[in-house]
Amino acid sequence: MPVSIEFILLWVSVLILISIFSSKLSDKFAVPALLLFLIIGMLAGFEGPGGIYFDDPYLAKTIGIIALIFIIFSGGLDTSWKEIRPVALPGFFLATAGVFLTAFIVGVFSVFILKFSLLEGLLLGAIVSSTDAAAVFSVLRSRHISLKSPLKPMLELESGSNDPMAVFLTLSFISMLTVKNIGVIALTSRFVLDMGGGALVGYAMAKMSVWLIGRLKLEYDGLYPVLTVSLVLLTYSLAALLQCNGFLAVFLVGLIMGKHEFLNKKMIMRFHDGLAWLMQIVMFLTLGLLVFPSHLLPVMGAGLLIAIVLMVLARPVSVLMCLLPFPMVLRKKIMVAWVGLRGAAPIVLATFPLLAGIPQADTIFNVVFFVVLTSVLIQGTSIPLVSRILNVDAPMANKRRYPIEFEKIEGIDAELTDLIVPYVSEAVGKQLMELNMPGKCLIVLISRGDRYIIPAGQTVIEGGDVLLVLANEHDLAALQKKLASLREEDNA
Template sequence: MTSINAFLLLGGLLLFVSVLASTLSARLGLPLLLLFLFVGMLAGEEGVGGIVFHDFSTGMFVGQLALAVILLDGGLRTRIETFRVALWPAAVLATWGVVGTTLLLGLFATWLLDVHWSLALLLAAIVGSTDAAAVFSLLRNSGVRLNDRVKSTLEIESGANDPMAILLVTVMVEVLLQPDNASLPRFALLLITQMGLGALAGVAGGWVLARLLARLRLAEGLYALLIVSGGLMVFAATNALGGSGFLAVYLAGLVVGNKRCHATEHVLRVMDGLAWLAQAGMFLILGLLVTPSHLLEHAWYALAMACFLMLVARPLAVWLGLLPFHFARNEVLYISWVGLRGAVPIVLAIYPLMMGVPNSLLLFDVAFAVVIVSLLVQGATVPTAARWLGVVVPPRDEPVDRMEVWVGHSAALDLMEYRVAAGARAEGRHPDELVADEAGDKARCVAVVRHGNLLRTSAATRLEVGDSVWLAAPDELAEPLARAFAGGAGNELIAHAGFFGEFVVDPQCPAGELAAAYGFELDPDENALALATMFRRRLGRPPVEGDKLSIGSFVLTVRAMDHAGHITQMGLKCPTLPRLL
């Protein structure tokens, strides 16, 4: 019992310290995942904790379990609409992107490390894929809002590229250990099996779990356990059948998350904590596995590998992969830069160790060091690079909080909280009068909270700065209502005018009429087209909010889109006139 208590005390202490360190992470601008990793290293055999832990099989088990939970959570939070603009680009990066990066990095590693090409390619394959845990965590906590094309491409790529990375690592291990059995047809069959079974099992498993979630009546806390246990079953069963469990569990989460029901919010709240626990536990264990002095021995090799990966191999593979999709140059550069490495390369590096590949400890140490450099350099610059490369769009006007209350099997009520800011249109208005003016009969005021107490409204009630107002309203009114509570009167014409332009224009108006009104020229065959149609034709790719099109000295910008991918609002920025002296 003493040893069990000591183990529980140690595990709890490490997690406790890691969570407290998260406040330091925000101040220093370091990725939280990196701090979990450092806490594990400090507790290890050469750190202050002095814990000797070389159980790579346990590390592999914890890593796979944690990654399954993280991918499930990532799928649950991915909206199916993101596939409209990013499915094919992300699919290319999840396949060719990994292969191209591996080949380029493998050639460089062969020269740098002076090892056989097969061992160098194995190392390149280990670090060749982006990491879902790192990408999901850092993008969603970066504090900036990326345009949907970039964000969706990065998230879908990281959730879907593990099968290719695992295949390449498996292939290279087999080439090293059993070269006579290696053949191209066998590897092609293995890839088709991995991707095909993974996709089939993921969609089928997700459909079953979604049906169960909608039909069963359970205690609130059990819904998330149902999804987690079901997701792990899908993961394990797919792996046992020879498919990609990582792809399967991500797709299962995607299906469940997009078939919303009365239990979806319960699942998402609990899954958020479980995903953080999985990330913290995984990086702590991986940190315990490494020996810092070994990292220092290979530090220059790892630094050179990381620099080549970040500055040459990944950018070149991404540029070639995205050529057919007409991404803007700044978008390609940002996607290239946010090729974050995390737990996946470290877990993959354990596989050669367990299989007895010669020099596999070198692979593990170099891969670990590459991950640290990636998180330290790329992870810490995710928001800065986004602003510098111009892939950020202004934040949406959103409620302070929102809740989804299900009143039947297929009917839900959206409750949204807004806070009255100084100078807002809501200030000094009766809540019912304000809601009627802004939303007609589509919204209702449910409650007003003032100084932490529920306010009983009357005909004389007027909203004051700092009041919290709870409204029942459909999701499409969330932003328009938010502007009524925002400071500066929430004027739609001046909100983010520097980005979207000074004027709001109807995307369905004939392009020729707008050109005649403002004095810019279009091609003759564009005059009769709707403005949105002309914009799409010139852009050459599915538009997203924030896309810009220059017509002479004028700039058209997509201000808003609906869930079907149609442009609903556009902004027009006029040229700056020279000042007259």
């Protein structure tokens, strides 16, 4: 008897609601949300209380790929180009050479631990080689801490851009296992086409997307997020049809679009942030449903050994070798090595061998699932402690929320910025009209304690006030200098 659509929608809505509620536990106990999503999926599965039978690797792979497309795009869109530019080179090394070294080391040890052939071991290594920094930063946010420069932008860049390399290696080793006579030269040319073509498609689509959003002038604002969804899917499909890396293309579209100002940018970013969360929940629930917990028990010992090799040998060695040419203190390099959490991408990639008919595919899938769980559980929960031990933690800046928004678009040379008035500033006690403000500088709101004040010429400035200022870069600097000037009695 076929299952009704109403029953399916009921289960989907209930599982998503439970996942959303579980995110509160993630914040409270510093457990990455993805771990909770996976556990919820397993509990809802055939061997759990939910009893849902799901054994369709193709559907799971399809859902996973679609979810990764939007997660990777959102990650690129939310990444600050100004922050990652100084760490672009080390981030590139980590996302390419680091992934390869991790895959190689894990692959070699898999030959001895799992009695795999070298190619099967390298396939397993490639699948678990990419990292998921979203889990890292969710843990840090729950503890209201961040990481010292340049760790945060470096990890963001690495995690956002290392999935394409992992996908390439996975598909290459599957090809070598299923097709005869594929040599190094063929793989090298495929790598150039895969990465180079993906980069070209991503760059071209990013420029076209920014131009199109700026020129289309849609009548309804709600259509702009729909437009970006179609452009993201178009980017991936074009790259894939051209035999290029679609994930790299999508990441570059997000990264380059984030660098530009365009109409409704804030709304589009908020939409894709929410969409990325929905995709993560759906993907993790699906992958949790796909696994049978009883199948994990036979590989638990081997999976634990592989996880240990990955966490304490493969990842640290690859990070230290990739960062060797760059001036960074050892404790920061150690932190980069320790926060290499495994997330959704390895489990999605683990469905590839299942569909390709690789003899060890079931073992690979279950080992990968166990490795991801172990990595998230051990590394994820220990990140706050390790960051304090290594003295690389930093207070997380509290972002103020204002009852007013400003969106910079083409043709407006101004930004909305908040400035704190020092208690010893010469501006304290003066009315706004006495400040002799720069010509193109406007104070639009004052935050004082728990109150917001709409400024007027007679408004008196107090120490500790937060001024919400609309100004260009030059005039903002002049106002900052004026506010930083000390009163005469404090200068004496």
